[in-house]
Structure formats: structure tokens, C-alpha cells
Amino acid sequence: MILDIIAILLIVAGLVFFLGAAVGLVRFPDFYSRMHAAGKGDTLSNLLVVLGFAIHELRHFDGSADVIVFCKLLAICAFIMLTSPTATHALMDAGYEDGIEPVIGEDGENALAADRKKP
Amino acid sequence: MLYRLLIFALLMATWLVFSGLFDAFHTTLGILSAAFVTWISSDLLFADRKTTLSRRIRQAGRMVHYLLWLLWQVVLSNIDILRLALSPSRMKEVQPRIVKFHTGLKSDFEKFMLANSITLTPGTITVKILGDAFYVHAISKHAADGLDGEMERRIAAIFAEPEPKGAEN
Numbered sequence: 001m002i003l004d005i006i007a008i009l010l011i012v013a014g015l016v017f018f019l020g021a022a023v024g025l026v027r028f029p030d031f032y033s034r035m036h037a038a039g040k041g042d043t044l045s046n047l048l049v050v051l052g053f054a055i056h057e058l059r060h061f062d063g064s065a066d067v068i069v070f071c072k073l074l075a076i077c078a079f080i081m082l083t084s085p086t087a088t089h090a091l092m093d094a095g096y097e098d099g100i101e102p103v104i105g106e107d108g109e110n111a112l113a114a115d116r117k118k119p
Numbered sequence: 120m121l122y123r124l125l126i127f128a129l130l131m132a133t134w135l136v137f138s139g140l141f142d143a144f145h146t147t148l149g150i151l152s153a154a155f156v157t158w159i160s161s162d163l164l165f166a167d168r169k170t171t172l173s174r175r176i177r178q179a180g181r182m183v184h185y186l187l188w189l190l191w192q193v194v195l196s197n198i199d200i201l202r203l204a205l206s207p208s209r210m211k212e213v214q215p216r217i218v219k220f221h222t223g224l225k226s227d228f229e230k231f232m233l234a235n236s237i238t239l240t241p242g243t244i245t246v247k248i249l250g251d252a253f254y255v256h257a258i259s260k261h262a263a264d265g266l267d268g269e270m271e272r273r274i275a276a277i278f279a280e281p282e283p284k285g286a287e288n
Contacts, residue, residue: 020201027204032256033215035244037200043239044197068139075136085238092246092256102256105214112217112247112254 007055014048017041030103031095039088046080121172126164127157181277188273189236196241203258212259221251222271229274236270 021041028034054073057066096102096112104110134149135141203209224230234245237255242262247254257263 017197017201020197020204024200024204027210028213028258030215032244032246033213033258036242036256036258037204039238039244040193040196040200044193047193068136071136082235085235088238089234089245092244096246102217103215105216105259110217111219115219115252115254 003055003059007052010048010052010055014045014052017045017048021045031100032092032102035088035092035095039084039091043080043084046084047077050077050080123157123161125172126161127153130156178277185273185277189239192236192240196239199241199262212261214259215256216260216263217246217254217256218263218266219252219254220266220268222253223251224271224275226278229278232274233271236274237266240270241265 018041021037024037024041025034028037050073054070054077057070057073059065102110130153131149134153135146138145138149140146203213222230222233224233230248234248234253237243237245237253242258243266244256245253246256255263255266257266
């Protein structure tokens with residue numbers, strides 16, 4: 001019973017964060033800030049949803065359990081934690097190399113562009 | 120030798136979890152494959168064999184502690200994004216910038232961990248690493264101020280431990 005509730009809560013929390021990521025993707029001003037929403041939102045929400053599934057595998061609604069599937073889902077969580085930030089980083093770098101100009105805020109600076117201009 | 124046993128055990132555990140079959144035939148296949156892989160490529164994992172195993176275990180313990188802290192930071196980061204995205208008044212706070220800082224971390228693995236951790240924490244993404252300079256895209260001034268080096272200290276603390284004499288890589 002308690003495991004069921006935890007699983008449902010985790011999955012619903014994951015969905016809420018997915019919503020935040022999707023709205024952020026539309027509303028943020030440029031490519032780089034959109035990657036903030038896409039890169040981070042997806043990491044945590046994927047993690048939460050998969051964790052919810054894993055806990056559901058420990059105790060199905062009919063009381064049966066599948067520990068092997070639980071371990072496999074945990075492995076998926078580990079790989080998401082490793083690969084998602086790396087992919088975000090690779091996309092940011094590719095975007096910069098491709099010449100997409102970042103939007104810089106009023107009191108902001110662009111240290112990378114400043115350093116590139118130096119010989 | 121101890122390292123080979125450890126690698127064999129890790130490979131075997133992975134095999135068992137991913138196959139899910141525990142009969143004699145499949146387990147024998149697993150033992151053969153794990154032994155073969157350990158034999159031909161065990162030196163790819165844990166490059167520095169001079170580090171004692173007990174030190175590795177202590178590092179792994181601190182690593183788990185760090186990952187739990189990181190997970191909490193990831194939750195904070197997502198709440199931050201959620202609030203920025205959903206409330207109209209807070210869109211004004213989105214003032215992106217790219218800041219630069221130098222790190223004292225030496226090994227590639229530590230830099231990799233720092234870069235990934237920065238990407239996962241509130242409002243900051245690593246764009247580029249050139250030598251020891253990190254270029255970080257921050258979504259607001261508040262997020263850029265958060266890069267005060269606490270994360271770097273924590274990562275350095277995982278691996279920092281007086282090296283035994285002569286064990287310098």
C-alpha cells in the first residue's frame with residue numbers, strides 16, 4: 001500500500017517537472033536558455049518516472065514482485081544520470097560552434113566571446 | 120589480482136541482472152564471458168592499480184554521499200526551472216550570461232564530474248572546457264552567483280587523501 005502511494009507520487013511529480021520543461025522550452029528566449037529547460041527538466045522527470053516504475057515492480061497492485069526488473073530500471077536511472085548532462089553539454093557546445101549568438105541579459109557578460117576575440 | 124577478481128564480480132553481477140536466467144547453462148555462459156572479458160581487457164577499468172583497494176572503497180563511499188547531495192541539488196534546480204517557466208512575473212529574472220572560471224581540479228574524471236554537476240544544478244550549464252577554464256552559461260545573475268566553488272570543493276574532497284609515498288599515478 002505504502003509502496004503503491006510512493007510509486008504514484010514519484011510518477012506524478014515526474015509528470016509535473018515534464019510540464020515545467022515543456023513550458024520552459026517554449027517560453028525561454030534563446031537556444032541556450034531553452035537547453036536549461038530541456039536538459040534539466042528531462043533528467044529529473046525521467047529519473048522520477050523510472051524510479052516510480054521501479055518501485056511499482058517491487059510490489060505490483062496484485063502483490064507480486066519482480067526484483068530483476070527493479071534492478072534493470074535502476075541501471076536505466078544510472079545511465080540517464082550519466083548521459084543526459086553529457087548530451088546537454090554536447091548540444092550547447094555544438095550550438096556555440098555553429099555560431100548561434102546567445103542572448104545576453106542587461107547586466108550580463110559573454111566571457112567566451114570575449115576570450116575568442118583575443119589572438 | 121584483487122582488481123581482476125573485483126572486475127570479474129562486477130561483470131558477473133551485470134550479466135546476472137541483465138539475463139535474469141539462473142539455470143546452469145546461462146550461468147556457465149556468464150562465467151565464461153565474464154572471465155574472457157576480464158582476461159583480455161581488465162586493464163581498461165581502474166587504470167591506476169597502485170591505489171589500494173581500501174582507499175578505492177572509501178572513495179566510493181564518499182562518491183555515494185556526493186551523489187545524494189547532487190540529487191538534492193537536481194531537485195532544487197528543477198523547482199527553479201519550473202517556477203521560472205510557469206510564473207509570468209519571474210520571466211524578467213531570465214538574464215542569460217556566459218561566465219568563466221578556473222578550476223583547480225587536475226584529472227579528466229574530476230573535470231568531467233564537475234562539468235556534469237554544473238549542468239545538473241540550478242540555472243547553469245557548462246558550454247566549454249579549455250584547459251582549466253570552464254565556460255558556464257547561466258540563466259540569471261542569481262544562478263551565476265551560485266558558482267561559488269562549493270561543488271568543486273566537494274569533488275576535490277572525494278579524491279583528496281594523502282597519497283601513499285611513490286603512488287603518484
